Amino acid sequence: MAMSAATSHSLLLKNPNNPLKPTTTTTQIATFPTTLSRPTTNQKPPISITCSSAPAAATTTPLQTLPSTSSDRVFNFAAGPATLPENVLLKAQSELYNWRGSGMSVMEMSHRGKEFLSIIQKAESDLRILLNISSDYAVLFLQGGATTQFAAIPLNLCQPDDTVDYIVTGSWSDKAYKEAARFSKPNVIWTGKSEKYTKIPSFDSLQQSPHAKYLHICANETIHGVEFKDYPKPNNPNTILIADMSSNFCSKPVDVSKFGLIYAGAQKNVGPSGVTIVIIRKDLIGNAQPITPIMLDYKIHAENNSLYNTPPCFGIYMCGLVFEDLLAQGGLVEVEKNNQKKAKILYDAIDVSNGFYRCPVDKSVRSLMNVPFTLEKSELEAEFIKEAAKEKMLQLKGHRSVGGMRASIYNAMPYAGVEKLVAFMKDFQARHG
Ligand SMILES: Cc1ncc(COP(=O)(O)O)c(C=O)c1O
Secondary structure, three states: OOOOOOEEEEEEEOOOOOOOOOEEEEEEEOOOOOOEEOOOOOOOOOOEEOOOOOOOOOOOOOOOOOOOOHHHOOEEOOOOOOOOOHHHHHHHHHHOOOHHHOOOOHHHOOOOOHHHHHHHHHHHHHHHHHHOOOOOEEEEEEOOHHHHHHHHHHHHHOOOOOEEEEEEOOHHHHHHHHHHOOOOEEEEEEEOHHHOOOOOOOHHHOOOOOOOOEEEEEOEEOOOOEEOOOOOOOOOOOOEEEEEOOOOOOOOOOOHHHOOEEEEEOOOOOOOOOOEEEEEEHHHOOOOOOOOOHHHOHHHHHHOOOOOOOOOHHHHHHHHHHHHHHHHOOOHHHHHHHHHHHHHHHHHHHHOOOOOEEOOOOHHHEOOOEEEEEEOOHHHHHHHHHHHHHOOEEOOEOOOOOOOEEEEOOOOOOHHHHHHHHHHHHHHHHHHO
């Protein structure tokens, strides 16, 4: 990335002769363009982020180091917190010390000041464009991770004796179900446990509870790598569909109108940990159980535009940069195409390996985001992970509960990263097969 020429800025320094009257001196301060190029590691044409809410040209005080380049970075296959788009990181780096001429970092701003309000409002409106979210829905930026939503959902959407339905397709939906048991009467209407969570049920076979307040699914099981390709429809028109989209949020277009509530922790596809996004149909808000803590009450957060208390400001800012980037890529239709291409070369490599590599997940529901695989010779797995790390491909170890390997290839994983992994897998097989 080219940095623009340094420009002169005046700095006020303490005058030793008269401490009350500062002297003026001139120093060289590097300025960054407001538009940053997207590094070309994935061989796509450069795209740029422009920030329409910028009140002034971005000017930064001296940076001791130049922004790092892609050659310094590893390919990070972690399941979350996960890799972020390089151009977003560079943009944040360039604005870290002095956000767009405000004289402050986003980390230092009042959450009620006009600067931060412009950041959170733009983040929300860009997300609404990305997912085509209608005004019937509230968008909330919350804290506590998706895990907190496991409790907030039953607390807000049903009373203690109400029945709610859960489809359990992996560890995360299982955790959500167990938490719901503290605040409602959940029914597991299907579980993939006996098949080691490698499947999604056929929707016709589901025995839904006739009066369930909601039907909960985990749209993408991060640990097991199973992803809903379509969504079940509640039989009862009063039952709403709820999805934990933590690990495939904004990875593809979603018809939000099919859902009463969608929630997602940001730290996989759209930002750093610390931000949880809830998209909820407005008419469902306002019926929380009396024991609901104020911080879990959607009504409080909706009425206060996610500013009831101090929100995770910097995390929300980062999410906003990611949303801009996704829009600049052409929106979620284009994003999904890239994700399909990346997942295809990886699953193909597994499938043509004559069993050297295996992915246990039913082919029709394989996740585009999290690809679990094992080695036929399981004694080689540690060596695989070690050698991959030497090649700057990190975090490929599978979750401790399932073992093997897992490559998380979220939106921000460049095509080149998956290509490199596939080439490494072929080479590893040639040497150890
Ligand atoms: C699908 C899914 N749901 C929920 C969670 C829990 O999220 P958090 O750690 O933000 O509470 C995770 C975390 O990895 C996840 O992958």
